[in-house]
Amino acid sequence: MQKWVKSLTHYLTRLKLIISKLPSELFDQTLVDGMFSLEVNAKIAANFAMRGYCPLLGVETISFEQEEDGSESLIRQIDATLDYLKNAPDIDVLDDSKLIEDRAGFADIELGEYDYIHIYILPNLLFHLSMVYAIARSHGVDLSKADFDGLHEYPKGFSFLG
Template identity: 55%
Template sequence: MQISIKSLLHNYLSQLLSIVTKIPQEIFHKQLASNMFSLAKNAKIAANFSLRGYCPLVDQKIVTFEEDGSTKEGILRTIQKTLNYLDSLPEVTDLDSSRRINDKAGFTTVDLPQPQYIHQYIIPNLLFHISMVYAIARHCGVTLSKGDFDGLHKYPDNFTFIDGF
């Protein structure tokens, strides 16, 4: 059984939506380091990566629903609009290795067959930017668990694997 790419992207974006819901507005400008994107920018990039990956699979122009500014409400709307649009697109049942997709990766161009484009470029980048949102939020004291990231793990409140905390 093969998992749907659309379902996979939808799941990751839903978890991002859940994480962002728990983050207070005052830390959306925070960064892990001065030369890295802010929490808000990472959330926007993550939402955009899902459509950068999926739209080419269904021969649709890549769209973004990025709202101006870095407000929590704007980012939540961006993610929700992205989820809604993704849901409206047709299902891809198979990735075609004979079809190649081009995209920018930093200062280089990637040109990959559909399966590699999704599995080696889109999903790792989507997860990277979601991880940055999670890491910045945790670094700023937001109570999140692995369950917030994957939607599967469950822990009691105040649980820790680290002794002494």
């Protein structure tokens, strides 16, 4: 598995873990007015994995987003995305001479494959994952950096602030 695909699957797995810890009443919450809800941010994060991988395969971007709302539909979307990435053909080399066109907000972008993945797709997936984490934490959900990255470890109740 390529390192960048490993990154996609790692963070999708973290998103799935975080979603599994959330009470259902948080899914429509936002960080501030005018921002996407926790649920929309989670769906967008999962979609960014497919938005990155499909163009490299030369296929139309696939989405496994569910029509239903809630944690179960988000878990199904993430699982289907993980299955797709696991079973999709490997792409041995990212070729910057091959340009990928996309939209970033209202901007049309055109990036080589490496930049598309590392400067556009991964940061956007992480941004929307961060919003899910921030919204959950702002509503008192007991999450830690370990939930986000799968690496850190702290004792229960630990705080740097005393």
